Amino acid sequence: MKKSKFTEEQIAFALRQAESGTTVAEVCRKVGISEVTFCNGKVRVATFLATLKGRTTGTALREAIRSLCAWAPMTGDQLVTLPGQDRHYLRNKHLIPMVRDGELHFRYPESAKHPHQAYVTAKAGDL
Known part of the structure; x- marks a missing residue:
């Protein structure tokens, strides 16, 4: 899979902006990422948090x-x-x-x- 040209910090900033009430389209335009990249970042965070449920080493x-x-x-x-x-x-x-x-x-x-x-x-x- 091709490495993203956007840093995790940029995607995290976009996620925080969307959580604060800004529309996804506006956030993506501001940051300069596509909505697909935004959704992939959101899925990545959700998957990561799901792995923390239950007992972990x-x-x-x-x-x-x-x-x-x-x-x-x-x-x-x-x-x-x-x-x-x-x-x-x-x-x-x-x-x-x-x-x-x-x-x-x-x-x-x-x-x-x-x-x-x-x-x-x-x-x-x-x-």
Whole structure:
């Protein structure tokens, strides 16, 4: 399958815009993607979230967290609701070690208790 010329960030931006109430046609025109690319991105996210239901291994859960944070900055509360894990378990067993290991970064590194704090995936150049 041919690699998309649009980044995951562009498709994620389009998905967020559509969720906020903008029409799909207008979002696609703004971003410069086709409606087919938009729908493929939406299907990809839905399929990915469906795989998180039920019991998952720690490795699969961490891969899911990395993928979700690559799409958009995610707060701890958002990450808890998607896989349906306990907040303390997710934070202590996965999020804190992933930040410590450099897999994730804080969106606001200067303030760990920032009201809009979120996790973002570390870029390849940051590692």
